[in-house]
Amino acid sequence: GESVGLHLPTLSVQEGDNSIINCAYSNSASDYFIWYKQESGKGPQFIIDIRSNMDKRQGQRVTVLLNKTVKHLSLQIAATQPGDSAVYFCAERGSGGYQKVTFGTGTKLQVIP
Amino acid sequence: DVKVTQSSRYLVKRTGEKVFLECVQDMDHENMFWYRQDPGLGLRLIYFSYDVKMKEKGDIPEGYSVSREKKERFSLILESASTNQTSMYLCASSRSGRTQYFGPGTRLTVL
Numbered sequence: 001g002e003s004v005g006l007h008l009p010t011l012s013v014q015e016g017d018n019s020i021i022n023c024a025y026s027n028s029a030s031d032y033f034i035w036y037k038q039e040s041g042k043g044p045q046f047i048i049d050i051r052s053n054m055d056k057r058q059g060q061r062v063t064v065l066l067n068k069t070v071k072h073l074s075l076q077i078a079a080t081q082p083g084d085s086a087v088y089f090c091a092e093r094g095s096g097g098y099q100k101v102t103f104g105t106g107t108k109l110q111v112i113p
Numbered sequence: 114d115v116k117v118t119q120s121s122r123y124l125v126k127r128t129g130e131k132v133f134l135e136c137v138q139d140m141d142h143e144n145m146f147w148y149r150q151d152p153g154l155g156l157r158l159i160y161f162s163y164d165v166k167m168k169e170k171g172d173i174p175e176g177y178s179v180s181r182e183k184k185e186r187f188s189l190i191l192e193s194a195s196t197n198q199t200s201m202y203l204c205a206s207s208r209s210g211r212t213q214y215f216g217p218g219t220r221l222t223v224l
Contacts, residue, residue, distance in 0.1 A: 034212060043117075043203050043215035044156075089155070100171070101213060103156040 012110045019077040021107050023090035028071060030092040035064060035075045038106070039086045047075070047088075077109075085111045116140070117216035119204055125222045132191040134219050136204030142214075144207045145187035147171075147179060149200040150218070156203065162187055163209070194223045 013019045025033070031052045036044035050057045050064045050073075057064050063076040073090050087106040094100065120135035136145065146161040148171075158171030160179040168179050176198060180188045187206075191198055199222050205213040 036215075041218075043218045046212050046214060049212055100158060100161070105153060105155040 009105075010108045010110065012112055013080045014112050015080060015082060017080055019075075019080045019084070019109060021075045021077075021088050021090075021109065023073040023075075023104055025071050025073060025090070025092045027092060027094055027102070028068075030094050032093040033064070033066060033073050034091045034093075034101070035062075035073075036089045036091065036103075037084075037086045038089065044089060080109075080111050082111045082113060085109055117204055117206055117214055119202075119216040119219050121219050122217060123220050123222075125224065126191075126194050127224050128195060130194050130223075132194050132221065132223075134189040134191075134202055134204075134221070136187045136189070136206075136216055137185050138187075138206035138214075139185065140206065140208075140214075141184065142206035143184075143209050144213075145181065146205040146207075146213060147177075147187065147189045148203045148205065149173070150203055151200050159189065194221075196223050199223045 034049045035047040037047050038044045048059045048062050048064050050066050055066050061078045065074045075088060077084055087108050089103050089106045091101045091103045117138045126132050144163050147159045148156040149159060150156050157173050159173055159177050160168055160171050162168045162181040165181055165184050178190045202219045202221055204216040207213040
């Protein structure tokens with residue numbers, strides 16, 4: 001079946017460094033990808049999204065890169081801060097069906113002060 | 114800002130009890146969703162609704178039902194709670210074709 005996965009379950013980064021969180025997806029028909037951040041005890045929070053007709057999108061301190069050739073998605077966080085410590089999920093939405101989104105299991109980002 | 118609220122943050126119930134989890138969104142979104150989140154399994158879709166009184170089964174609907182009588186409110190019902198339904202339950206809403214926004218979650222424990 002289709003799946004969305006993450007390469008690393010835990011990522012430790014020094015405060016001030018850049019973080020890169022990776023995600024592999026398997027549904028080549030997916031047309032929309034989202035990154036969420038989930039802090040402990042809270043619901044997932046939308047960070048940034050990208051459509052399949054784009055390969056890069058930038059937000060405030062975050063950039064999402066999409067490589068459709070190898071079905072790879074990444075989230076880059078610039079100048080990582082302690083408040084960035086959380087679990088990050090990638091998600092994909094297939095081109096058919098009602099809004100059904102498949103989520104990865106998440107990567108935990110730990111920021112070392 | 115989109116606001117999705119859930120009726121309880123923590124809930125403890127006994128096996129066999131009927132459980133209601135309520136979700137309300139204030140952005141006039143057409144779509145609403147219920148997920149459960151378990152360690153190592155990520156978010157799994159239980160049910161979703163794309164309009165009032167409409168519902169669709171997700172990936173794991175067994176043991177659950179839903180109700181959407183008003184556009185802003187989507188309820189998840191456990192007819193007879195079991196211990197394997199102990200989980201974090203997350204509600205989300207979205208406009209058609211757009212990003213889903215999540216509530217804070219309800220951590221349900223079934224004893």
